[in-house]
Amino acid sequence: MERINLLVLSDNLDLRIEVKNLVNDESFAISGYSEFTPEGRTKIINKFPEVVLCAVRGEVHENVFEYVQDLLTAIRGTIVILVNDNISVELVNKAAQYGIRKVMPIDGIGCDAFSESIMTVYRLEQQRILDTNEGKKVRCKALGFFAGKGGTGKTTVAIGVAAQLAKAGKRVMLLDLDLQFGDVAMALDIDKKNSIVDLVQDRGGITIENINGFAVEHSTGISVLCAPKSSELAEFITPKHIEKIIDIMRPYYEYIIVDLPASFGDTTVTALENCEEIYLVYNNEMLSLNNAKICYCILEQLHQREKIRFIINKYEKGLVKTDDFKDMFQTEMFGVVPADYQTAIASINKGVAVTASGPKSAISKGISDIANKIIEKHTGIVPIEEKEGKKNGLFRFGKKAD
Numbered sequence: 132m133e134r135i136n137l138l139v140l141s142d143n144l145d146l147r148i149e150v151k152n153l154v155n156d157e158s159f160a161i162s163g164y165s166e167f168t169p170e171g172r173t174k175i176i177n178k179f180p181e182v183v184l185c186a187v188r189g190e191v192h193e194n195v196f197e198y199v200q201d202l203l204t205a206i207r208g209t210i211v212i213l214v215n216d217n218i219s220v221e222l223v224n225k226a227a228q229y230g231i232r233k234v235m236p237i238d239g240i241g242c243d244a245f246s247e248s249i250m251t252v253y254r255l256e257q258q259r260i261l262d263t264n265e266g267k268k269v270r271c272k273a274l275g276f277f278a279g280k281g282g283t284g285k286t287t288v289a290i291g292v293a294a295q296l297a298k299a300g301k302r303v304m305l306l307d308l309d310l311q312f313g314d315v316a317m318a319l320d321i322d323k324k325n326s327i328v329d330l331v332q333d334r335g336g337i338t339i340e341n342i343n344g345f346a347v348e349h350s351t352g353i354s355v356l357c358a359p360k361s362s363e364l365a366e367f368i369t370p371k372h373i374e375k376i377i378d379i380m381r382p383y384y385e386y387i388i389v390d391l392p393a394s395f396g397d398t399t400v401t402a403l404e405n406c407e408e409i410y411l412v413y414n415n416e417m418l419s420l421n422n423a424k425i426c427y428c429i430l431e432q433l434h435q436r437e438k439i440r441f442i443i444n445k446y447e448k449g450l451v452k453t454d455d456f457k458d459m460f461q462t463e464m465f466g467v468v469p470a471d472y473q474t475a476i477a478s479i480n481k482g483v484a485v486t487a488s489g490p491k492s493a494i495s496k497g498i499s500d501i502a503n504k505i506i507e508k509h510t511g512i513v514p515i516e517e518k519e520g521k522k523n524g525l526f527r528f529g530k531k532a533d
């Protein structure tokens with residue numbers, strides 16, 4: 132299953148590091164830090180972590196409790212744990228009144244005990260949510276599709292996965308961040324009347340209303356925010372815009388699929404940093420393998436390695452083996468999509484996702500497997516596709532995966 136996201140809320144920089152160092156369990160990932168500010172509140176709401184570790188040294192003032200209370204009304208389903216160095220019965224009682232699930236010490240508690248306590252609280256909360264049917268708000272995942280090489284099939288796979296996720300009933304935004312040469316609009320036969328540039332230049336600013344206004348609803352069920360109409364307009368988009376667009380979209384979509392160009396520009400790096408997962412799409416040939424190595428190293432330097440999953444697209448027998456990729460990167464391939472030029476070309480001609488153009492083709496099967504695996508990893512539920520013709524091709528869901 133997924134790692135549990137923790138966010139450390141503290142005004143004290145040293146304390147943030149102390150708390151971070153106490154979390155050494157593989158089950159957890161620190162998804163960010165924030166302060167007791169209005170911006171911090173927005174950040175937490177958008178990140179929607181499973182657990183907020185609210186860390187304070189010394190007396191815990193009233194405004195900390197009020198901040199937490201306000202936060203909890205905005206994001207149900209997130210647990211707040213107070214970390215303090217001066218725990219008393221009064222403090223624990225007061226914390227409970229404000230909806231804080233546990234008060235934990237900073238000093239004298241080892242990493243194991245610290246992580247174990249968080250896990251216990253988390254499990255109890257999960258059970259409570261199940262029992263009370265709470266937690267309606269969905270957690271959003273931003274998934275980037277990238278490679279340092281053009282033509283590997285990033286766009287094709289990103290569109291196909293987005294379409295399959297939508298078919299499975301998920302709310303999906305497809306964001307074309309190949310700002311100079313983005314071709315999602317062309318591939319999906321969308322009139323590029325409005326694009327991301329129109330959004331950032333609009334007087335109303337980057338709001339969810341504007342995003343919805345400038346995005347296009349495609350027949351596949353996905354919303355699409357297109358790349359600029361011409362490449363020179365790309366310069367109007369800054370990394371700050373990218374961060375803000377993704378942040379604002381998060382509460383409204385279950386998946387943000389980000390199609391990226393074949394280079395590490397500023398906006399691409401910001402997009403990668405703001406994605407939970409990075410799908411590297413390569414082909415099983417030598418130039419791809421070599422490029423994958425370079426990309427992997429750069430992503431490692433950018434502290435993004437943990438997010439990488441590999442997809443081999445246009446797979447053909449007799450070329451580089453998928454095992455060579457596996458050995459090189461010490462990881463299983465997340466998905467393998469066979470080469471199928473007929474279906475790929477037909478889908479572009481029809482302006483639909485490959486999965487819609489040839490639903491029974493091998494390429495569709497490969498992409499559907501990827502989408503199903505993504506759902507399974509995030510929810511623990513294995514989607515089972517209905518047989519053709521039944522229930523409009525919708526998905527029903529199988530039992531929980533182990």
Ligand SMILES: Nc1ncnc2c1ncn2[C@@H]1O[C@H](COP(=O)(O)OP(=O)(O)O)[C@@H](O)[C@H]1O
Nearest residue numbers: 281282283284285286287445469470471472475
């Ligand atoms: N599995 C596949 N089999 C055959 N052709 C494919 C496959 N995936 C993509 N293509 C084709 O490869 C070309 C490049 O794909 P594209 O998705 O635009 O790559 P990228 O976004 O990485 O530049 C397109 O013509 C596309 O139709």
Ligand SMILES: [Mg+2]
Nearest residue numbers: 285286309314
């Ligand atoms: Mg592309």
